[in-house]
Amino acid sequence: MTSTIKDVAAHAGFSIATVSRAINAPHTVNPVTLARVREAIDALKFSPSPLGRQLRGERTRLIGVVLPTLANPVFAECLQGIDELASAQGFRLMLMTTQYDAQRERHAIETLRAQRVEGLILTVADADTHPLLDELDADGPLYVLMHNDTKRRPSVSVDNHQAAFDGVRTLITHGHRRILMLAGTLAASDRARQRHAGYAQAMRQAGLTPAPALEIDFNAAELAPSVLAHLTTGPQRPTALFCSNDLLAMVVMRGLRRARMRVPQDMSILGFDGLAVSELLAPPLASIGTPNGEIGRSAWQRLMARIGGEYSGPSLGLALPHTLREGGTIAAIASVAHAGSAQRARSSIAS
Amino acid sequence: MTSTIKDVAAHAGFSIATVSRAINAPHTVNPVTLARVREAIDALKFSPSPLGRQLRGERTRLIGVVLPTLANPVFAECLQGIDELASAQGFRLMLMTTQYDAQRERHAIETLRAQRVEGLILTVADADTHPLLDELDADGPLYVLMHNDTKRRPSVSVDNHQAAFDGVRTLITHGHRRILMLAGTLAASDRARQRHAGYAQAMRQAGLTPAPALEIDFNAAELAPSVLAHLTTGPQRPTALFCSNDLLAMVVMRGLRRARMRVPQDMSILGFDGLAVSELLAPPLASIGTPNGEIGRSAWQRLMARIGGEYSGPSLGLALPHTLREGGTIAAIASVAHAGSAQRARSSIAS
DNA sequence: ATGAAAGCGCTAACAA
DNA sequence: TTGTTAGCGCTTTCAT
Numbered sequence: 073m074t075s076t077i078k079d080v081a082a083h084a085g086f087s088i089a090t091v092s093r094a095i096n097a098p099h100t101v102n103p104v105t106l107a108r109v110r111e112a113i114d115a116l117k118f119s120p121s122p123l124g125r126q127l128r129g130e131r132t133r134l135i136g137v138v139l140p141t142l143a144n145p146v147f148a149e150c151l152q153g154i155d156e157l158a159s160a161q162g163f164r165l166m167l168m169t170t171q172y173d174a175q176r177e178r179h180a181i182e183t184l185r186a187q188r189v190e191g192l193i194l195t196v197a198d199a200d201t202h203p204l205l206d207e208l209d210a211d212g213p214l215y216v217l218m219h220n221d222t223k224r225r226p227s228v229s230v231d232n233h234q235a236a237f238d239g240v241r242t243l244i245t246h247g248h249r250r251i252l253m254l255a256g257t258l259a260a261s262d263r264a265r266q267r268h269a270g271y272a273q274a275m276r277q278a279g280l281t282p283a284p285a286l287e288i289d290f291n292a293a294e295l296a297p298s299v300l301a302h303l304t305t306g307p308q309r310p311t312a313l314f315c316s317n318d319l320l321a322m323v324v325m326r327g328l329r330r331a332r333m334r335v336p337q338d339m340s341i342l343g344f345d346g347l348a349v350s351e352l353l354a355p356p357l358a359s360i361g362t363p364n365g366e367i368g369r370s371a372w373q374r375l376m377a378r379i380g381g382e383y384s385g386p387s388l389g390l391a392l393p394h395t396l397r398e399g400g401t402i403a404a405i406a407s408v409a410h411a412g413s414a415q416r417a418r419s420s421i422a423s
Numbered sequence: 424m425t426s427t428i429k430d431v432a433a434h435a436g437f438s439i440a441t442v443s444r445a446i447n448a449p450h451t452v453n454p455v456t457l458a459r460v461r462e463a464i465d466a467l468k469f470s471p472s473p474l475g476r477q478l479r480g481e482r483t484r485l486i487g488v489v490l491p492t493l494a495n496p497v498f499a500e501c502l503q504g505i506d507e508l509a510s511a512q513g514f515r516l517m518l519m520t521t522q523y524d525a526q527r528e529r530h531a532i533e534t535l536r537a538q539r540v541e542g543l544i545l546t547v548a549d550a551d552t553h554p555l556l557d558e559l560d561a562d563g564p565l566y567v568l569m570h571n572d573t574k575r576r577p578s579v580s581v582d583n584h585q586a587a588f589d590g591v592r593t594l595i596t597h598g599h600r601r602i603l604m605l606a607g608t609l610a611a612s613d614r615a616r617q618r619h620a621g622y623a624q625a626m627r628q629a630g631l632t633p634a635p636a637l638e639i640d641f642n643a644a645e646l647a648p649s650v651l652a653h654l655t656t657g658p659q660r661p662t663a664l665f666c667s668n669d670l671l672a673m674v675v676m677r678g679l680r681r682a683r684m685r686v687p688q689d690m691s692i693l694g695f696d697g698l699a700v701s702e703l704l705a706p707p708l709a710s711i712g713t714p715n716g717e718i719g720r721s722a723w724q725r726l727m728a729r730i731g732g733e734y735s736g737p738s739l740g741l742a743l744p745h746t747l748r749e750g751g752t753i754a755a756i757a758s759v760a761h762a763g764s765a766q767r768a769r770s771s772i773a774s
Numbered sequence: 775a776t777g778a779a780a781g782c783g784c785t786a787a788c789a790a
Numbered sequence: 791t792t793g794t795t796a797g798c799g800c801t802t803t804c805a806t
Contacts, residue, residue, distance in 0.1 A: 074562065076783055087793045092785060102791055119537050123483075124783030127474045127798045141503065145700075148499040152492065155520050159527075164538060167518045169506050176510075186470050187515060211425060322703040329705060349496075349700045352673040354680060427799055438777045443801060453775055475799030478782050777806075782799105789794075 075116040077124075084112035095120060122164075126188060133163050135375070136184030136213075138194040140172045144319055146345050146364055147195065150218055153368025154193060161376075163190075172197055172261070178204055185213060191375045193368075195219045197261045199227065216375040218367055221266055226378065227389045228371040230362045232263050235394040236270025236314070239342050239360045242396060243312045244278045247405025248340060251275065252303070252310040255285040256320040264316050267344065271314055288320060295327030303339070304331055311405060312340035318350040318359055325353070325401070336403035346397050355400025363392050426467040428475075435463035446471060473515075477539060484514050486726070487535030487564070489545040491523045495670055497696050497715055498546065501569055504719025505544060512727075514541075523548055523612070529555055536563060542726045544719075546570045548612045550578065567726040569718055572617055577729065578740045579722040581713045583614050586745040587621025587665070590693050590711045593747060594663045595629045598756030599691060602626065603654070603661040606636040607671040615667050618695065622665055639671060646678030654690070655682055662756060663691035669701040669710055676704070676752070687754035697748050706751025714743050 081088040086105060093101050094109040101109070112118070126132040135158060139147045151167070158165050166189060168180035177196055181204050184192060192215035196202055199220035208215050209225075217227035243251050253271045255264045264285065272282035288299060303309060303324075315321035321343035325335055333339050336355070343350060346361020370392060432439040437456060444452050445460040452460075463469070477483040486509060490498045502518070509516050517540060519531035528547050532555050535543060543566035547553055550571035559566050560576075568578035594602050604622045606615045615636065623633035639650060654660060654675075666672035672694035676686055684690050687706070694701060697712020721743060 078783080088784080089786085089794075090792055093792085096785075100791080105791080119533070121783055122538050123474065123478045124798090125785075127478045127782085127800090128784050128786085129798055130785070132474075142493070142499040142506070143503055143699075145496060145499070148493040148496070151518075152494055152520070155493070155518065159519060159530075164534065165518050167502075167506065167516050168510060169503070179510075182470070183515065187473050319700075322700065326703050326705075347700075348494075349670075349673065349698075352677050353703070354677075354705050356677075429799080439800080440778075440802080441776055444776085447801075451775080456775075472799055475782090476801075478784090478798085479800050479802085480782055481801070775806100778804090780801105780803085782801095784798090785796105787794105787796085790792085 075118050077118070077120065079116055080109065080112045080118045083116060084109045132188050132190055134166055134187060134189045135163050136166045136168070136180075136187070136189040136192045136194075138168050138170060138177065138180045138184070138192065138196070140170055140195055140197070142169060144317070145347050145349065146219070146317070146362070149364035150195075150368035150371075153365035154372050155368075156365075157369055157372040170196075177202075181208070189213055191215060191379050193218055193371050193375055199225055199262050214375065214378045216371045216378065218371045219362075220262060221389065221391065222262065223389045225388060226374060228367050228374060229263075229389065229391055230367075230394040231391040232266035233270040233273070234391075235360045235362075236267040236344070237274045238270075238394070238396055239344070240271045240274035240314055241278075242398070243314065243340060243342060243402065244274060244280070246312075246340065246402055248312040249278075249280055249405075250308060250310045251280070251312045251314060252283055253285045253314045253316065254288050254320060254324060255316040256288055267316055285316070288324070295324060300327055300331055303328070304333055310339070312342065312402070314342045314344075316344055318343040318345040318347040318357060321357055321359070321401075322350060322353065325357070336401045340403050341401040343401075346395060351397065351399065353399075353401075356397075358399035358401045359397045361395035361397050363395075367392055426469045428469070428471065430467055431460065431463045431469045434467060435460045483539050483541055485517055485538060485540045486514050487517045487519070487531075487538070487540040487543045487545075489519050489521060489528065489531045489535070489543065489547070491521055491546055491548070493520060495668070496698050496700065497570070497668070497713070500715035501546075501719035501722075504716035505723050506719075507716075508720055508723040521547075528553075532559070532563070540564050542566060542730050544569055544722050544726055550576055550613050565726065565729045567722045567729065569722045570713075571613055572740065572742065573613065574740045576739060577725060579718050579725060580614075580740065580742055581718075581745040582742040583617035584621040584624070585742075586711045586713075587618040587695070588625045589621075589745070589747055590695070591622045591625035591665055592629075593749070594665065594691060594693055594753065595625060595631070597663075597691065597753055599663040600629075600631055600756075601659060601661045602631070602663045602665060603634055604636045604665045604667065605639050605671060605675060606667040607639055618667055636667070639675070646675065651678055651682055654679070655684055661690070663693065663753070665693050665695075667695055669694040669696040669698040669708060672708055672710070672752075673701055673704065676708070687752045691754050692752040694752075697746060702748065702750065704750075704752075707748075709750035709752045710748045712746035712748050714746075718743055 077088045077091050081091045091109050094106050142148050170176040170180055191213050195218045199217050199222040217225055219229050220227050221229035221232045268285050275282040321341055328339055335341055343357045343359035346359045350357040428439045428442050432442045442460050445457050493499050521527040521531055542564050546569045550568050550573040568576055570580050571578050572580035572583045619636050626633040672692055679690055686692055694708045694710035697710045701708040
């Protein structure tokens with residue numbers, strides 16, 4: 073294994089060039105020679121070092137993947153999709169996570185670039201205004217964005233605006249009028265903004281007034297009391313929450329339950345991501361689903377197309393279809409009106 | 424960026440050797456020279472190609488990670504832990520997943536080895552009988568196993584036997600006597616066997632008869648009718664289920680609910696993994712927790728120790744402490760006895 | 775303190 | 791068809 077092409081050449085009694093050819097262009101070498109070389113390769117358990125090839129300026133067969141985090145299954149699922157195709161096609165993946173930090177995004181890209189990856193698949197905080205991406209556009213490597221829904225750069229995503237619009241429409245259709253949007257770590261991201269825009273449009277179109285997104289630190293795993301109060305008290309309290317991702321929705325759901333609010337009777341909840349696990353909740357979380365595995369695979373294919381030079385210039389941003397999973401966390405507004413009965417039910421659950 | 428050490432040398436007016444020294448051993452070069460070289464480096468935005476270094480036989484600063492899947496957050500969390508330390512220490516991670524397939528395990532290891540990784544962190548299906556690991560011991564890169572609980576090789580895990588024992592003890596303490604163990608894809612893995620052994624020991628110690636683990640394909644996302652029947656009907660039906668992982672537990676929980684079984688009143692459930700998401704269920708899943716991030720970090724540290732030559736021979740298998748998260752899915756057996764009331768409750772929920 | 779040169783494993787002209 | 795040779799970018803003797 074630690075043997076080199078030289079060893080094989082010596083063992084087989086030919087030059088290293090012949091060995092190289094035997095490996096890379098078998099048809100150009102005499103069958104008998106070929107056989108001998110192969111024998112030697114087997115005997116020495118030789119496998120050509122990618123390093124030599126890579127340095128030689130050949131294709132490195134290395135793809136860099138930059139993700140915010142793996143703690144969110146969304147990205148783990150994307151990565152899974154990428155990995156499927158990558159390993160099937162003999163590429164190696166180099167992974168870096170950024171924790172949504174611009175500094176780390178820069179570092180990751182530079183590291184990967186230094187490693188001479190042939191391409192990059194990335195999810196960044198903000199795709200439109202990212203100077204790094206301009207640099208990549210300028211002198212490579214080629215990249216495809218994932219989950220960054222932008223028209224200006226090659227990307228695979230869903231139409232976040234439309235998806236949020238559809239979801240909020242559904243809430244409105246169920247009779248909700250006081251709908252609040254909750255956003256997590258993504259608050260500063262392009263996705264969050266687009267989702268909020270979709271929410272706002274749906275609200276306005278129904279003659280309702282959109283509110284700014286309420287930012288939640290969902291790593292805290294506990295809902296802040298002030299937030300909870302905001303959600304649960306007062307005559308203007310929302311009857312439905314649109315959460316910018318499922319993890320957040322799950323945390324909120326739990327927080328509400330602890331405050332003796334019933335979901336969906338006292339509060340409807342709509343998530344975003346369509347995580348497999350969130351469907352296992354009781355009731356299953358209603359959520360706008362993004363085809364994560366497919367997004368990963370699709371990003372891979374686009375990247376390969378770009379690398380192969382068959383890049384279709386016109387369609388920069390590819391939006392895959394989103395789905396609307398109607399779980400059990402959306403109630404028609406009628407059932408919310410009866411504060412009295414909700415009250416009763418609540419106390420019956422109490423401790 | 425695409426500039427080489429040569430360009431820098433030319434630009435600075437020194438030889439490439441001096442540039443190399445300026446980078447790797449600044450103190451050995453004249454301060455004035457150093458300044459000039461650095462200037463050139465900045466001007467050309469030069470960063471040394473890892474490829475050259477790697478080929479030169481230097482350290483590649485590359486670590487391979489081999490995991491069964493990323494669809495299970497357990498591994499995503501481990502990877503997250505690894506990545507934290509790796510990027511902090513300037514290492515690059517090369518990732519491959521195996522889908523629990525021995526063939527792919529082999530392929531992954533060979534690929535990574537060919538890439539000249541300095542070390543390997545892996546989770547394999549069966550650590551004890553794995554011929555590949557013997558090869559690695561012989562002349563592979565150094566490795567550390569993760570979540571493979573074996574005494575024979577360097578590994579970081581929990582004591583699966585003990586953990587399962589503790590968990591099942593708790594079920595028994597709650598009065599359960601007919602406890603069944605359910606296993607998923609891991610059925611063939613060393614972990615699953617150890618967990619089953621722990622289950623069996625706890626059962627026997629309480630004078631109960633352990634049953635073979637019931638194998639469930641939890642990728643199906645639906646419980647097979649035959650399985651469901653097995654769990655829910657007959658006088659010998661179990662009152663508690665010990666699931667070999669949380670994902671499985673979640674699927675089972677949902678399946679039971681659909682069959683109008685209440686958790687925990689009609690069936691207690693104990694999971695394994697302690698996933699963050701499973702705690703967001705209602706009720707929160709009782710689960711034996713493994714410190715995944717910590718396992719990842721710990722595996723990293725052991726690997727670094729081995730690579731650095733400070734390997735502590737004696738303690739091959741490191742078992743991190745597991746936790747027992749007592750969620751809401753375990754009921755004392757008394758409440759199960761009243762089949763009548765359960766029946767009533769069930770029908771009141773019906774459709 | 776600096777430079778010249780060899781070589782890591784490999785591929786691709788170019789020769790024979 | 792096969793061999794010779796020149797690098798790819800870098801580090802590292804060994805000279806100077």
